[in-house]
Amino acid sequence: MSAKTILIVEDDPVLLRGLKDNFEGQRYLVRTARDGQKGLDAVLTEPPDLLLLDLMLPKVNGYEICRTARARQLDMPIIMLTAKGQEDDIVRGLELGADDYVTKPFGIRELLARVKAFLRRQGPEAAGYEFGDCRLDLTAHKLFKKGIEIELTAKEFRLLEFFVKRAGRALTRDGILAAVWGDEVIVTDRSVDRCVTTLRSKIERDPRNPRFIQTIRDIGYRFENAGGH
Amino acid sequence: MTAKKILIVEDNPALLRGLKDNFQAQGYQVRTADDGEKGLDALLRDPPDLLLLDLMLPKVNGYEICRLARSRHLNTPIIMLSAKTREDDVVRGLELGADDYVTKPFGIRELLARAKLFSRRGSVHALPADSHPCPEPKP
Numbered sequence: 001m002s003a004k005t006i007l008i009v010e011d012d013p014v015l016l017r018g019l020k021d022n023f024e025g026q027r028y029l030v031r032t033a034r035d036g037q038k039g040l041d042a043v044l045t046e047p048p049d050l051l052l053l054d055l056m057l058p059k060v061n062g063y064e065i066c067r068t069a070r071a072r073q074l075d076m077p078i079i080m081l082t083a084k085g086q087e088d089d090i091v092r093g094l095e096l097g098a099d100d101y102v103t104k105p106f107g108i109r110e111l112l113a114r115v116k117a118f119l120r121r122q123g124p125e126a127a128g129y130e131f132g133d134c135r136l137d138l139t140a141h142k143l144f145k146k147g148i149e150i151e152l153t154a155k156e157f158r159l160l161e162f163f164v165k166r167a168g169r170a171l172t173r174d175g176i177l178a179a180v181w182g183d184e185v186i187v188t189d190r191s192v193d194r195c196v197t198t199l200r201s202k203i204e205r206d207p208r209n210p211r212f213i214q215t216i217r218d219i220g221y222r223f224e225n226a227g228g229h
Numbered sequence: 230m231t232a233k234k235i236l237i238v239e240d241n242p243a244l245l246r247g248l249k250d251n252f253q254a255q256g257y258q259v260r261t262a263d264d265g266e267k268g269l270d271a272l273l274r275d276p277p278d279l280l281l282l283d284l285m286l287p288k289v290n291g292y293e294i295c296r297l298a299r300s301r302h303l304n305t306p307i308i309m310l311s312a313k314t315r316e317d318d319v320v321r322g323l324e325l326g327a328d329d330y331v332t333k334p335f336g337i338r339e340l341l342a343r344a345k346l347f348s349r350r351g352s353v354h355a356l357p358a359d360s361h362p363c364p365e366p367k368p
Contacts, residue, residue, distance in 0.1 A: 091336075091342045094339070099346055107316035109316055110323075113319065113323035118328075121306075
């Protein structure tokens, strides 16, 4: 099973380093951000499996990051880390969409155990997704339409996987490029559009009037799977 | 929407009464048990949507109830309630299968907020890892 990704947003460099080392020691894939704006960008561009979020951050505070993430229907567990331990603060954090609220100073073993409990409940990654006549099998790395395998390039598969895991969300071309193309040098927004066009020809009944991969003018795309399972 | 069913296992009668009243006032269907054996029976007979579980209970303690529930593949969310505040105790509870661990004394608003979270979680569309989502391709 692939390692779970944790994003840690914390402006205290010593604490951030300690958290990163401890979670990497438990074989998590760790990304970090040291201010709220970078943290929010990282959350929206490539949502992690779990978010560790300081509250008092430069530029954008943790409450706002949490609220924005939930407003975009991102449903990863969020654990707030803060020195604000009053019941009002805790309730506010939980009601804004955090899943847990840990007050500083905390023990690293407790935090690791809480993270593990959330990811356990989340369960292993889904084996596949269904939409319309199609089934995307993540284990076999194959796409079937009406039971017949449809050939996809590696890039088309990664793009489709990126879409189905984020059904219903607006996805920017930049975000798609960063997540699917990564550090490849010679890519442009048009690379996304071309790949979308070929994907549509393979999964859509009418590619000119797509049901699944919807264009959002001036922004990017949204994968729609209303009624699908 | 159907009311969420909650089982509270707690041997302190005053605390049990207070918890019951508060959760009922929030629209939960509340069942209670005042020792570990009754709690375990109630849990296994009719699993609730959420279990509030004291740790230090007569007959069967909360750790054991949690361990037994998970060994029987019950995935009911469990919030442990305990005066045991040492990190070792919290870690032990979470590693035995609890989803949250709240130390006494706690504020009722915080506990209600934490309980509410468990009705919000869930997933859609994804096929479970042990399913066989894709048919065999036709020859």
